[in-house]
Ligand SMILES: Nc1ncnc2c1ncn2[C@@H]1O[C@H](COP(=O)(O)OP(=O)(O)OP(=O)(O)O)[C@@H](O)[C@H]1O
């Protein structure tokens with residue numbers, strides 16, 4: 001299955017004067033779950049629309065499993081499943097009829113279309129509403145219908161624009177499990193504003209702003225860029241005293257006191273946790289909480305996207 | 311072919327799962343009745359044919375067909391389903407044709423439901439049923455022409471009201487292009503051949519020959535070409551302006 005790949009070559013989209021996507025180049029291979037991150041209007045959805053063959057690129061090109069998305073659009077579309085932003089669906093149709101329509105469009109006929117629709121209904125927990133018109137469903141159910149439509153034909157490439165937006169915590173969990181289960185032999189690209197999702201789901205993350213690729217890294221690599229990475233936070237009595245004592249440590253670069261929490265940042269390459277626990281024991285400070293920080297994704301996100309703008 | 315009929319079936323089921331279908335059919339039948347029996351003096355004329363019935367069809371279609379056509383693509387744009395439909399593995403042609411055929415069959419159904427008029431005229435007298443059959447065929451073909459225009463106009467916008475107004479205007483121009491009102495605009499400065507060509511584009515002229523019972527190949531070709539041309543324009547409009 002070595003033919004599984006997505007290749008974007010200087011993909012660009014202009015809307016008049018506005019450059020929504022600016023020469024985006026990347027490659028994705030089998031087993032990768034790629035998270036698209038970026039502020040509103042960054043160009044995530046526009047990129048997905050081009051990859052799925054809906055919008056022709058203004059410049060550049062993209063190949064899905066070797067099929068050019070413009071020259072060979074039908075072949076490219078056949079191997080993809082796509083959840084467009086906002087999960088659009090024909091509102092007056094009942095869930096099952098809608099999924100059967102999509103199944104037939106995907107080349108299943110008669111009985112097998114019915115079977116595929118039913119299987120998708122099961123996988124997305126829609127069995128309580130199969131005959132209900134989609135427009136009368138709640139937002140989370142609508143999103144699940146959109147997901148069911150996208151995964152129905154077990155596509156090799158899945159492109160999901162904000163798949164968990166509007167789902168309750170249980171459903172979020174289930175959808176993430178579903179995506180994780182499918183991911184081993186597929187390419188999955190998701191866009192999201194939920195940063196924890198990147199960590200829970202993706203093995204690669206790209207941050208896009210103003211249509212340009214700013215960061216392409218693993219979620220761990222992303223977190224490691226945080227200034228909180230490897231920092232130690234503690235809640236303690238008499239924090240001012242403790243703070244001045246800790247700032248004497250040779251391993252500490254900086255100590256911050258914020259909302260009763262004391263955070264110690266390490267010098268380049270230094271390990272803090274051990275020296276701080278030793279200091280706590282020696283001085284018998286009354287510590288009620290102590291933790292090693294992994295890093296904060298939201299802070300990295302802000303740093304990357306706003307640092308770029310200013 | 312399969313993809314086209316799949317789209318067509320989805321569209322048709324859409325008509326009947328909302329009140330649109332029933333409202334349209336009732337209005338269609340009531341208008342057909344009013345035009346024929348009251349305005350057309352069906353009984354008083356004393357001749358047994360369906361001339362008054364068919365004569366009003368172009369004017370009825372002028373408003374009713376755009377009303378059906380306006381939602382074809384504008385609604386897909388507004389609800390975002392256009393993105394879903396056009397990323398399925400089917401060509402824009404198949405999608406356009408499937409939607410057009412569904413609406414055309416639907417109008418055909420409404421037209422077929424006027425059969426009591428046909429029965430009435432047979433009960434009252436001895437009409438030439440061949441002429442009446444030709445009238446029905448011509449009427450349906452003309453509706454297809456209006457519909458193809460409306461479908462194309464609907465692809466231009468996400469607003470159904472705008473789509474409706476645009477298609478009424480364009481249909482009106484096509485309907486009247488043979489009448490002096492339009493040709494006068496051109497006479498005096500345009501060459502006669504152009505004026506003849508414009509006059510030749512009139513729906514009315516082509517429809518009236520068919521509804522007189524003369525099924526001329528030229529008229530059939532004319533309507534087929536009109537439908538083909540506007541559906542092609544429809545496809546091009548969609549390809550060029552998917553995003554808006
Ligand atoms: N049809 C359009 N016409 C003009 N501009 C558009 C159109 N669609 C998108 N844009 C612009 O392109 C830019 C990128 O939009 P896009 O929808 O790709 O952003 P996004 O990253 O998906 O944002 P969000 O997180 O809000 O979903 C935005 O500035 C948007 O206003």
Ligand SMILES: [Mg+2]
Nearest residue numbers: 044045046085
């Ligand atoms: Mg978006």
